[in-house]
Amino acid sequence: MLSENKSPTINHTPGHVKHDGHNMTGFIIFLCSESIIFFAFFVGYGILKVTAPVWYPEGIDGIAVKEPLINTVILVSSSFVIYFAEKSLHKKNLWGFRSIWFITMLMGSYFVYGQYIEWSELSFSLQSGVFGGMFYLLTGFHGLHVITGILLMGLMLYRSFLPNNYKGGEMGVESVSLFWHFVDVIWIILFVLIYLWQ
Amino acid sequence: MTIINYDQRLVKSKNPYPKGPNDWKRFFSFNTDAKVIGIQYIVTALFFLLLGGLLGMLVRGELITPPSDLFDPTVYNGLYTMHGTVMLFLFLFPMLSGLTNLLVPPMIGAPDMAFPKLNALAFWLVPVFSIILLLSFFVPGGPASSGWWSYPPISIQNPLGKMINGEMLWITAISLSGISSIMGAVNFVTTIIRMRAPGMGFFKMPIFIWTVLAAQLLQLLGLPALTGGAIMLFFDLSFGTSFFRIEGGGDPVLFQHFFWFYSHPAVYVMVLPVFGIFSELFPVYARKPLFGYKFVAVASFGITILSLVVWVHHMFYTGTPMWMRNLFMFTTMLIAVPTGVKVFAWIATLWGGNLRLSTPMLFCLGGLFNFIFGGITGVMLATVPVDIHVGNTYFVVAHFHYIIFNTIAFGIFAGIYHWFPKFTGRMFYEGLGKVHFALTFIGATLNWLPLHWAGLLGMPRRVASYDPEFAIWNVIASIGAFILGVASIPFILNMVSSWVRGKAAPPNPWKAIGLEWLLPSPPPHENFEDDIPTVLNEPYCYGLDKPFVQDEQFYIDKSFKKH
Numbered sequence: 001m002l003s004e005n006k007s008p009t010i011n012h013t014p015g016h017v018k019h020d021g022h023n024m025t026g027f028i029i030f031l032c033s034e035s036i037i038f039f040a041f042f043v044g045y046g047i048l049k050v051t052a053p054v055w056y057p058e059g060i061d062g063i064a065v066k067e068p069l070i071n072t073v074i075l076v077s078s079s080f081v082i083y084f085a086e087k088s089l090h091k092k093n094l095w096g097f098r099s100i101w102f103i104t105m106l107m108g109s110y111f112v113y114g115q116y117i118e119w120s121e122l123s124f125s126l127q128s129g130v131f132g133g134m135f136y137l138l139t140g141f142h143g144l145h146v147i148t149g150i151l152l153m154g155l156m157l158y159r160s161f162l163p164n165n166y167k168g169g170e171m172g173v174e175s176v177s178l179f180w181h182f183v184d185v186i187w188i189i190l191f192v193l194i195y196l197w198q
Numbered sequence: 199m200t201i202i203n204y205d206q207r208l209v210k211s212k213n214p215y216p217k218g219p220n221d222w223k224r225f226f227s228f229n230t231d232a233k234v235i236g237i238q239y240i241v242t243a244l245f246f247l248l249l250g251g252l253l254g255m256l257v258r259g260e261l262i263t264p265p266s267d268l269f270d271p272t273v274y275n276g277l278y279t280m281h282g283t284v285m286l287f288l289f290l291f292p293m294l295s296g297l298t299n300l301l302v303p304p305m306i307g308a309p310d311m312a313f314p315k316l317n318a319l320a321f322w323l324v325p326v327f328s329i330i331l332l333l334s335f336f337v338p339g340g341p342a343s344s345g346w347w348s349y350p351p352i353s354i355q356n357p358l359g360k361m362i363n364g365e366m367l368w369i370t371a372i373s374l375s376g377i378s379s380i381m382g383a384v385n386f387v388t389t390i391i392r393m394r395a396p397g398m399g400f401f402k403m404p405i406f407i408w409t410v411l412a413a414q415l416l417q418l419l420g421l422p423a424l425t426g427g428a429i430m431l432f433f434d435l436s437f438g439t440s441f442f443r444i445e446g447g448g449d450p451v452l453f454q455h456f457f458w459f460y461s462h463p464a465v466y467v468m469v470l471p472v473f474g475i476f477s478e479l480f481p482v483y484a485r486k487p488l489f490g491y492k493f494v495a496v497a498s499f500g501i502t503i504l505s506l507v508v509w510v511h512h513m514f515y516t517g518t519p520m521w522m523r524n525l526f527m528f529t530t531m532l533i534a535v536p537t538g539v540k541v542f543a544w545i546a547t548l549w550g551g552n553l554r555l556s557t558p559m560l561f562c563l564g565g566l567f568n569f570i571f572g573g574i575t576g577v578m579l580a581t582v583p584v585d586i587h588v589g590n591t592y593f594v595v596a597h598f599h600y601i602i603f604n605t606i607a608f609g610i611f612a613g614i615y616h617w618f619p620k621f622t623g624r625m626f627y628e629g630l631g632k633v634h635f636a637l638t639f640i641g642a643t644l645n646w647l648p649l650h651w652a653g654l655l656g657m658p659r660r661v662a663s664y665d666p667e668f669a670i671w672n673v674i675a676s677i678g679a680f681i682l683g684v685a686s687i688p689f690i691l692n693m694v695s696s697w698v699r700g701k702a703a704p705p706n707p708w709k710a711i712g713l714e715w716l717l718p719s720p721p722p723h724e725n726f727e728d729d730i731p732t733v734l735n736e737p738y739c740y741g742l743d744k745p746f747v748q749d750e751q752f753y754i755d756k757s758f759k760k761h
Contacts, residue, residue, distance in 0.1 A: 022312040026388040033380055033418040040426030040459075044441070044452055052447045126439055130447045133439030137430065 027175045031182050038186050041138055045193055048130050057128035062198045063135075071114040072191050075146075078107035079184040086177050089170055094160065097173075101157055104180070108150045115143050138190055145183045152176045228322065230314035231723060232299045233621060235321050239296025240614070242324055243289050244693075247607075250284035251683055253277055258645075258679035261672045266662035274662035275343035276335075276364070282346030283331065283368065287375045290468050290606065292324050295382050297613055298410050298471060300621055302386060304714035305404050307395030307731060309724035312388040320381035327374035334367040342368035345660060347457055350442035350450045354434045361436065369432045376425045383417040386410055395713060395726075397733035397748075404712060404737050405494055409474030412498040413467045419506060420460040420467075427456025451516060458509035466505040469601065470498055472609030473540055476562055479616055480544050481738045482710040483559035484551025488738040490543045500536035504529060514582050515589045523582045530580035534573065541570060556708075557631030558616035564639045565608030572600030575650065590660075592671075593653025599646045611638070611689075618696070619703030623720040626700060630692040637685035644678025705757035711746050712737045716753040729756070 049055060056062065082104045088096035119139075126136045156176050159165050224234055225241070257278050260268040269277065299317065303310055311317045334341040341364040344353040353365055390411050394403070431453060433439040440446020442453045481488045488494060510518055510526035544566055553559065575597040578584050588594065611634070618626050652671035657664055664672070706715040713733070717725060731747035739746065747753065 022388050022392050025392055026313060026316075026384050029387050029418060030380070030384050033384070033422055036419060036422035037426045040423040040456060044426070044430065044456070047452055048441070048447075048449060051449060054447050126433075126437055130440055133430075133433060133441055137433065137439070137441075141429075 023171045024175060027178065031178065035182070035186070038141075038189075041134075041141065042189060042193060045134050045138065048134060049197075052130050054129060055131050057124045057132055060124055063122070063195065065195050067114065067118055068191065068195050071111050071118075072187065074107050074114075075111045075184055075187055078104050078111075079181050081107065082177050082180050086170075086173060089166075089173055098157060098160055101153060101160075105150055105153045105157070108146055108153070108180075112143060112146055112150070115139060115146075135194060138194065142183070142186055142190055145186070149176070149180050149183050152179065228318050230310075230318045232303050232311045232314065232317060233721065235317055236296045236298075236300030237621065238321055239292045239299060239324070242328075243293035243296060246284055246288035246292070246328065248686060250281055250289050251686065253281035253284060255679050255683050257281055258676040260662055261664070262676040264664050264666045264669055264672075269662065271662040272343065273340070275345075275660070276341040278660060279342050279345055279368075280331075280335075283342070283372075285602075286346060286464075287372060288324070288328050288331070290602070290610075291375065291379060292321075293610055294413075294468060294471050295320070295379075297475075297610070297617075298382075298386055298414075300617065301406060301714065302389055302410060303393075304620075304717055304721055304725050305407055305712060306390065306393060306398060307713050307726055307733070308389060308393035309727065311385050312393060313385050316381050317385050320378045320385070323374055323378035323381075327371040327378070330367055330374070331371035334364040334371075337362055337364055337367065339363050347454075347461065348431065349457075350431065350434065350453050351444070353431065354442060356435060363435075365435055366432070369428050369435070373425055373428050373432075376421050376428070379417050379421055383414040383421075386414040387418065390414075395730050395733050401492060401495065402733050402736045403495070404474075405477035405488065405491070405498075406471065406474035408495045409470040409477075409498045412502040413470040416463045416467050416470075416502050416505065420463040423456050424460035427453055427460075430456075451513070451518075454513050454516060455509070458512045459506075462509040462512060463502075463505045465598075465601065466501055468606050470501065472565070472606045472613075473498070475609045475613040475616075476544055476566060477540070478712070479558055479562045479612055480547045480551075481740055482616075482708050483554045483556065483562070484548050485554075485740050486547055486551040487740050487742060488543065488736075489546035490539070491736050491738055493539050494543045497536035497539040500539075501533060504533045504536065508533060511580055511585070514585045527580055527582050531577060534577055537573060541566070541573070556615075557626070557628060557635055558612045560632065560635045561608050561612035561615065561638075564635065565605050565612065568600055568604035568608065568642070572597060572605055575600065588653055590658060591653040592649045592657045592659055595659050596646045596649035596653055599642075599649075604642045604646065608638070608642075611635075614693075616708070617714075618693075619707050620714055620717075620719050620721070622697050622700075623703050624696050624700030625703050625707065626696040627692050630688045634685055634688040634692065637681055637688065641678045641681030641683075641685055645675050645682060646678070648672075648674045648678075705754075711739065713747070716747065716750070716757055718757045718759070729753075 081100060085097050085100035085104060088100060119136075124132045124135075126132055153176055156173050159172065224231075225238055229235065229238075256269070257274070260266065260274055260277075266274065299311070302308070331341075338360060339358045342348065342353070343364065348365070348368065356363055356365070390403075390407055400408075430439070430441040434442050434448075440448040442448045442450045444450060477488055477494055508526055508530045510522055511530045514523050514526075555563075575593070579588070579594065579597055615626060615631055618624070648671040652668045652675075653659075655668065657668045657671075703719040705717065705719050707719075708715075713726075713731065714721070716731060731749070731753055733747055735744045735746055737746055
């Protein structure tokens with residue numbers, strides 16, 4: 001222990017830590033956790049598919065792959081597009097960022113539209129056995145994430161018009177972009193499970 | 199005997215709160231200060247401890263006589279389901295979130311949590327889902343009645359055919375509780391990873407912080423699986439899907455996998471912070487360094503990893519294949535290794551120590567004693583032949599109450615008493631605390647020790663009536679339960695009267711080492727503000743010539759100044 005007469009040399013560490021600096025860490029932790037829900041659904045899908053006595057509902061022996069494949073290509077390529085949007089923001093090219101970012105939003109919206117068309121053309125429903133339930137649960141839960149992603153992108157687009165928005169860094173844009181990649185990877189696994197593994 | 203030497207330089211202020219008497223209002227507001235949120239959590243949780251305890255006593259009241267005479271068996275089903283749900287999701291989880299909120303920022307020298315608003319939101323979800331859960335008492339058909347694990351096919355029966363029924367409200371409440379816990383876990387993990395004081399490397403963190411980190415990582419990894427299962431259960435119940443319906447090609451055992459993949463680790467989510475409290479308190483009250491600090495710290499992560507691969511031991515008797523039983527019997531028994539490391543470290547810490555038997559220490563010793571007993575019955579239950587024999591009997595009930603109440607709740611009480619002066623700025627009454635401990639220990643032992651015999655003799659759980667041969671064990675257990683109910687009186691009396699008019703607490707009444715004890719009692723709004731100490735050693739160097747922080751005397755002097 002130090003004696004009283006010794007003058008203390010205090011390292012002044014700033015106590016008022018900026019909270020923004022932790023957003024990315026927190027968001028990555030959240031995404032890891034969120035992926036476990038999908039993981040649970042995927043495992044459930046796999047187990048039910050292997051063990052269920054009847055898989056497809058009556059009158060159906062598979063689902064079409066062609067349209068979903070187009071959808072997949074668009075969603076996966078939007079992941080590359082969003083990368084370039086982020087890159088132009090790093091280069092301080094604001095209008096470049098806004099336009100490419102908006103293109104990503106359009107691609108995401110097209111994916112949701114394609115999903116809607118597919119759903120409305122299907123002949124089975126949520127109640128059609130285990131497959132019906134699983135199909136709508138997985139695509140629906142993923143679709144909710146896509147819609148969330150588009151809304152978040154819209155928010156970031158709006159915020160890009162606010163003055164001094166990027167003073168504290170581009171955490172928001174980076175987080176949304178990370179979320180978009182996450183939604184993308186989940187879709188690829190989902191596509192393989194539902195459409196390719198028939 | 200216990201003599202606690204209070205520091206002579208007591209803070210003489212009458213009201214330890216800076217903002218004046220109207221200050222209590224902040225506890226009813228959307229406050230983002232972790233210390234306020236912590237107390238909000240703890241007080242809410244204690245309210246639900248009383249409610250859950252009341253439900254438990256009603257259950258024990260029914261079981262004091264062999265026939266089902268006090269309640270209709272259907273009502274009884276609702277009572278034990280709600281007792282378990284209230285105790286786990288409304289008492290234990292909020293209580294531990296509260297302790298974690300109070301302790302993590304001061305212990306690591308952070309001003310607040312990483313995401314204060316998220317923190318407040320996570321707390322305010324608690325009253326929301328609590329009300330949803332309790333409303334289920336008033337819907338037609340009564341509350342959920344399929345036990346706290348809600349196994350299909352029982353849980354997806356909806357005899358009245360109503361959209362809003364007890365089970366549906368139960369699933370909604372549990373899912374909201376899960377969202378609240380995930381918000382908390384993201385916050386705790388980020389705070390611990392990013393906001394530690396300078397010099398506080400991982401191997402200089404207090405064990406409580408280690409265990410919180412381990413427990414919250416477990417929440418992040420396990421809880422979403424339960425949420426996934428709950429969503430599917432909800433669809434089965436309300437939207438006519440057949441994920442868990444045999445007649446629709448589904449698999450009810452799949453739900454058990456989802457449920458136990460989280461709900462077994464959930465036990466460790468609850469017990470790990472209590473291990474942390476034991477590890478903090480034994481060195482303080484034995485005046486000795488914690489034995490094997492690094493091993494105790496790493497053992498927390500050993501428990502985390504192993505607990506993710508043991509869940510099938512809850513399903514030994516639900517048609518699991520033999521290879522699965524053997525595998526999970528092995529992994530379950532492996533958990534005894536890191537847990538044993540901790541138990542031996544605590545005993546070695548106590549060995550030859552200068553024990554001060556004050557209330558927190560008594561609760562710790564009682565909790566450790568009960569944990570060793572509950573751990574041994576746990577290993578018995580992990581053994582497949584024993585489990586198939588006693589599964590779903592009162593032996594299981596007795597075992598998990600020995601862990602969940604006699605260990606976890608004891609540790610929580612120890613923690614509440616130990617840190618009470620720090621966060622309220624008042625000393626509690628030692629005598630009342632000892633009465634509380636004595637009643638709790640006697641009540642808990644009488645309540646759950648006899649049930650081991652009832653279970654071994656074959657008394658099944660979750661049944662309102664039983665064979666008269668089990669009567670003696672049940673009478674003793676019910677008396678124990680009522681003593682436990684009485685034990686809450688000295689506790690409430692102590693907490694309320696000490697907080698209102700207790701003696702002002704010095705910054706470090708127990709002469710403990712730790713960053714939180716270098717702060718005034720109660721700590722100022724942002725803890726250390728701009729003077730965060732540089733940590734030199736782990737906080738267990740009692741009696742060693744190793745300084746804890748740089749310029750310790752400066753902080754000690756500062757902690758006596760009024761803020």
